[in-house]
Amino acid sequence: MGIPYSKQINAAFDQVTPLVASAFEVLQTTKNIAILLAVIQVCTVILLLLILLALIGLLFTMNPDLETERRILVTPAMQWLASWTIEASEKRKSFIGGLSLVLAIVGFVVWVRICYVRKVEEVEEDASKDDSGKKGEDFDAIKKGDTKR
DSSP: OHHHHHHHHHHHHHHHHHHHHHHHHHHHHHHHHHHHHHHHHHHHHHHHHHHHHHHHHHHHHHOGGGHHHIIIIIHHHHHHHHHHHHHHHHHHHHHHHHHHHHHHHHHHHHHHHHHHHHHHHHHHHHHHHHHHHHHHHHHHHHHHTOOOO
16 A cells, blocks of 8 residues: 555655756745845945935035035045045056057057958959869869869
């Protein structure tokens, strides 16, 4: 009596095994999506915090009653930001100049390559036009057996 039941259990187990494997894949995908959503949420919170700071700085700047707070808080922050931007722009200028030089060299190499390929194709077309009549003569000579080879 136990044998038919064990056959049924084995058959059920064979049917469930692929479902378990597909459920594991779904769980892995769900985990990856959850991690991605967590990263997006953290980035959103950081962006909202920066927007809040910018609005508070704007309020300090625009409100005439908060002149001393503007001098104490906003002016040093803006001076630091401006100095950082100027220092970074010097580095960016050298980086952009180097990148422009590399892109110019790559563009020149691509242009030379295209011109070379076109020139080679033109030479091949000219050669194929010149050889077109000879090919028929060679085939005729092979058919007749009058070849030198």
